[in-house]
Amino acid sequence: MQRRHILQTAALTALALSMPFASAQDGNKFKIGLILPMTGQQASTGRQIEAAARLYMAQHGDTVAGRKIELIVKDDVATPDVTKRLAQELIVNDKVNVIAGFGVTPAALAAAPLATQSKTPQVVMAAATSSITEASPYIVRSSFTLPQVSVAMGDWAPKNGVKTVVTLVADYGPGNDAEKFFSERFQLNGGKVVEKLRVPLRNPDFAPFLQKVRDAKPDALFVFVPSGAGAAVMKQFLERGMDKAGIRMIATGDVTDDDQLNDMGDGALGVVTSHHYSAAHPSALNKKFVEAFQKANPKMRPNFMAVGGYDGMRVIYEALKATKGQGGGEALLAAMKGQIFESPRGPVYIDAQTRDIVQDVYLRKVEKKDGQLYNVEFDVIKGVKDPGKAK
Amino acid sequence: MLTILFDGIAYGMLLFVLAVGLAVTLGLMNFINLAHGAFAMAGGYLTVFAMQKLGLPFLACLPLAFIAAALAGALLERTLYRPMYGKPHLDQVLFSIGLAFMAVAAVDYFVGSSQQNVQLPEWLRGRTEIGDGALLLGMGHYRLFIIAVCAVLTVVLQLILSKTRFGSRLRAAVDDPRVAAGLGINVNVVFLLTFAVGSGLAGLGGALGAEILGLDPTFPLKYMIYFLIVVSVGGTSSITGPLAAALLLGIADVAGKYFIPKMGAFTVYLLMILILMWRPQGLFTRKGGR
Numbered sequence: 093m094q095r096r097h098i099l100q101t102a103a104l105t106a107l108a109l110s111m112p113f114a115s116a117q118d119g120n121k122f123k124i125g126l127i128l129p130m131t132g133q134q135a136s137t138g139r140q141i142e143a144a145a146r147l148y149m150a151q152h153g154d155t156v157a158g159r160k161i162e163l164i165v166k167d168d169v170a171t172p173d174v175t176k177r178l179a180q181e182l183i184v185n186d187k188v189n190v191i192a193g194f195g196v197t198p199a200a201l202a203a204a205p206l207a208t209q210s211k212t213p214q215v216v217m218a219a220a221t222s223s224i225t226e227a228s229p230y231i232v233r234s235s236f237t238l239p240q241v242s243v244a245m246g247d248w249a250p251k252n253g254v255k256t257v258v259t260l261v262a263d264y265g266p267g268n269d270a271e272k273f274f275s276e277r278f279q280l281n282g283g284k285v286v287e288k289l290r291v292p293l294r295n296p297d298f299a300p301f302l303q304k305v306r307d308a309k310p311d312a313l314f315v316f317v318p319s320g321a322g323a324a325v326m327k328q329f330l331e332r333g334m335d336k337a338g339i340r341m342i343a344t345g346d347v348t349d350d351d352q353l354n355d356m357g358d359g360a361l362g363v364v365t366s367h368h369y370s371a372a373h374p375s376a377l378n379k380k381f382v383e384a385f386q387k388a389n390p391k392m393r394p395n396f397m398a399v400g401g402y403d404g405m406r407v408i409y410e411a412l413k414a415t416k417g418q419g420g421g422e423a424l425l426a427a428m429k430g431q432i433f434e435s436p437r438g439p440v441y442i443d444a445q446t447r448d449i450v451q452d453v454y455l456r457k458v459e460k461k462d463g464q465l466y467n468v469e470f471d472v473i474k475g476v477k478d479p480g481k482a483k
Numbered sequence: 484m485l486t487i488l489f490d491g492i493a494y495g496m497l498l499f500v501l502a503v504g505l506a507v508t509l510g511l512m513n514f515i516n517l518a519h520g521a522f523a524m525a526g527g528y529l530t531v532f533a534m535q536k537l538g539l540p541f542l543a544c545l546p547l548a549f550i551a552a553a554l555a556g557a558l559l560e561r562t563l564y565r566p567m568y569g570k571p572h573l574d575q576v577l578f579s580i581g582l583a584f585m586a587v588a589a590v591d592y593f594v595g596s597s598q599q600n601v602q603l604p605e606w607l608r609g610r611t612e613i614g615d616g617a618l619l620l621g622m623g624h625y626r627l628f629i630i631a632v633c634a635v636l637t638v639v640l641q642l643i644l645s646k647t648r649f650g651s652r653l654r655a656a657v658d659d660p661r662v663a664a665g666l667g668i669n670v671n672v673v674f675l676l677t678f679a680v681g682s683g684l685a686g687l688g689g690a691l692g693a694e695i696l697g698l699d700p701t702f703p704l705k706y707m708i709y710f711l712i713v714v715s716v717g718g719t720s721s722i723t724g725p726l727a728a729a730l731l732l733g734i735a736d737v738a739g740k741y742f743i744p745k746m747g748a749f750t751v752y753l754l755m756i757l758i759l760m761w762r763p764q765g766l767f768t769r770k771g772g773r
Contacts, residue, residue, distance in 0.1 A: 132596065133596065133699060290745075297490075297696065300737040304744065324598075333610045357602055
């Protein structure tokens with residue numbers, strides 16, 4: 093009896109001691125709720141960002157300014173109502189300090205009101221519709237915007253013998269942005285947009301649209317489709333013999349996504365795209381990034397999603413450092429604004445007014461290097477702000 | 484113009500091969516199999532991997548996709564589907580759509596969610612053009628190949644159903660299983676074979692379609708709508724119904740997107756609504772035994 097009593101007391105004491113201890117430690121954790129599409133059509137986005145975020149933590153340690161970083165990854169299947177529910181759970185139950193991720197525009201927009209209400213910084217690492225950062229004063233973006241990269245193409249094309257263009261975009265937020273900003277800039281530079289085509293997002297067959305382009309005989313076809321669908325467009329572009337009919341294909345970098353490029357085959361060679369990141373970006377920092385990424389994830393090549401996630405983590409880490417580990421929503425947000433740093437994609441900064449990323453946009457051509465296809469950069473437009481914000 | 488027609492026919496033929504298996508199970512066996520697309524996806528993935536990992540030529544993969552999907556179909560029919568035959572339609576719908584979701588999740592887990600690309604042999608990649616101006620007929624060789632394969636299949640299927648002993652046994656087994664069994668027809672075997680062939684056709688369709696429709700784990704759900712449109716517009720009591728429906732829809736889809744791109748994919752739905760208002764039972768239906 094005696095011994096049992098002692099044991100019970102000991103156990104109870106241990107339990108009683110451990111509880112405040114546990115919660116104290118828990119309170120010292122800095123939690124980042126990463127909401128990403130990990131399954132479904134957009135899953136490649138989620139996997140790239142998660143891999144990059146974990147890489148950043150592995151490289152920079154998981155303790156910042158005395159606080160242990162905890163990454164909570166949730167799968168929203170790129171469905172806005174799920175995103176909203178997950179964001180709510182993360183903010184209310186898990187008491188995360190930052191929500192981050194967001195593979196698609198509707199997901200980012202669904203979480204925005206929650207970020208505002210709870211004063212939680214929301215770091216958008218992928219979704220690229222221009223208007224996202226306007227949905228909440230707590231949104232900071234580390235990826236890119238479509239106007240940003242399409243405008244660069246609108247500048248480059250007319251100078252390189254492209255006078256007439258047909259645009260073909262996927263019919264949703266980013267597609268409409270790409271169409272609008274590319275066309276405006278292209279026309280400003282004296283080009284002519286013959287026709288604007290919008291394809292449904294879930295489009296089984298690009299044949300009729302491409303045939304229409306072929307019959308319109310422009311100098312070039314400007315394409316934006318979310319990564320994944322790019323390969324289908326490119327194949328059918330070739331199958332239709334459009335390159336032989338003298339029509340060039342120009343696009344935003346989503347079409348020649350590094351994650352997919354090698355599977356597209358040699359047909360992709362020579363396609364010119366404008367984007368903010370290529371795995372072949374020739375800087376020492378990027379070489380290090382790509383090597384470390386591929387070492388940690390042998391089957392993947394980092395793409396623009398990965399770099400968005402990697403830099404997003406940096407923005408959060410540095411903000412936490414700057415606030416000396418205090419990590420209140422307002423303070424973090426203030427420390428995120430105006431960050432200037434060297435990213436694997438090149439020099440970038442977070443515009444303090446728009447909270448959107450300002451970065452170099454590159455013109456690239458698909459080339460073969462060591463038996464693999466890469467987007468090789470050949471021209472750069474420095475420090476591009478999101479044109480969608482310039483009103 | 485003619486090119487549009489050609490593309491539409493090729494697209495329709497592809498839809499036909501994908502959907503005809505469903506028409507058979509739905510119409511002849513009176514079983515609603517919403518997991519039909521999963522068999523198509525299986526055929527597609529098998530083709531991609533046989534080509535990438537084993538280095539098999541594309542043409543060898545097509546019969547392989549058929550056989551593998553048919554075997555999978557036979558196995559599942561024997562184990563999972565047969566107990567469902569007697570159940571109400573709602574149970575069948577829930578059961579089979581559950582299967583489809585499981586297939587989606589399984590492929591996502593084991594293979595990953597990115598698009599798979601088929602590398603066609605050189606001779607299927609080219610393009611032939613005849614005439615010019617409005618009468619220009621541009622034929623992609625691959626689409627020509629699809630049309631040829633599908634046309635042969637259609638004829639073979641029609642002959643099997645209408646001329647062979649198996650066809651008449653199947654029709655008898657469907658119309659009245661009890662009497663058919665009394666006449667010495669092994670109804671279970673007939674159904675097993677039919678289901679297997681239906682699944683095999685889906686697998687073949689998936690293998691053929693991977694190039695044009697794309698292939699990712701959401702395939703069964705993405706194209707379920709198209710299968711169902713083909714089957715509901717065409718009716719389910721014959722081969723010709725789904726064929727005509729698939730061709731009509733293929734052409735309408737392609738032409739709609741070409742001439743009124745703003746309507747996007749809606750042309751197809753509009754057409755379906757109109758046809759079903761006119762003939763709720765589908766285009767070609769004969770009065771069945773039931």
